[in-house]
Amino acid sequence: MKEVLHTKRFDSHPPPAGIWIDIEDIGVEGLIIDLVKSPSFFDFDDRDFKIVHDVTINCSLSRSEHDVYLKGKVSTTLEFRCGRCIDNFIEDIDTEFSAEYIPEKKEYHKEEIELGESELNVYYYEGGRLDIFPSVMDQILLSIPIKPLCNENCLGLCPHCGQKLNIHKCSCKEEDGDNRFSILKRIQH
Numbered sequence: 001m002k003e004v005l006h007t008k009r010f011d012s013h014p015p016p017a018g019i020w021i022d023i024e025d026i027g028v029e030g031l032i033i034d035l036v037k038s039p040s041f042f043d044f045d046d047r048d049f050k051i052v053h054d055v056t057i058n059c060s061l062s063r064s065e066h067d068v069y070l071k072g073k074v075s076t077t078l079e080f081r082c083g084r085c086i087d088n089f090i091e092d093i094d095t096e097f098s099a100e101y102i103p104e105k106k107e108y109h110k111e112e113i114e115l116g117e118s119e120l121n122v123y124y125y126e127g128g129r130l131d132i133f134p135s136v137m138d139q140i141l142l143s144i145p146i147k148p149l150c151n152e153n154c155l156g157l158c159p160h161c162g163q164k165l166n167i168h169k170c171s172c173k174e175e176d177g178d179n180r181f182s183i184l185k186r187i188q189h
């Protein structure tokens, strides 16, 4: 019985994906990583957007002693739901970012991290290899608009009948202007 439960939990939480780099591979001249990952590689299932195209990742890594600096570029196509008319739409993202990877449990870093946090995203690594996947995931999330709109002039839905106003107007349109006033009038009567 216990075993069954355990298996179930494992099925719903597969081991997290990663893009692992051996720090030894980052030579004096740095290391260039160019990758293309399919949307299924990313676990954004609980988010209100979807990756609908392969994700291109271009990174250049350099290091000084134990610290690794990453300059990266992520591009793909995302599908959103418009915050006004609730239609789905797609949008390309093409975004650049920087990150710094430092060894875990290094006390002497603490001050530097606090100072540098506004410019660089700081991640930790241990055991001679680092995972660039979290910084790529974070960068995709950062490029997501808070309220996605299919078009900044999207007319949305009629608050009365739910008609999609981008497609055509509804007959309640004229009441919109003095809506509050008419509610007031109704209350007064």
Ligand SMILES: [Zn+2]
Residues within 6 Å of the ligand: 082, 083, 084, 085, 086, 087, 149, 150, 151, 154, 155, 156
């Ligand atoms: Zn819209």
Ligand SMILES: [Zn+2]
Residues within 6 Å of the ligand: 158, 159, 160, 161, 162, 163, 170, 171, 172, 173
């Ligand atoms: Zn209407």
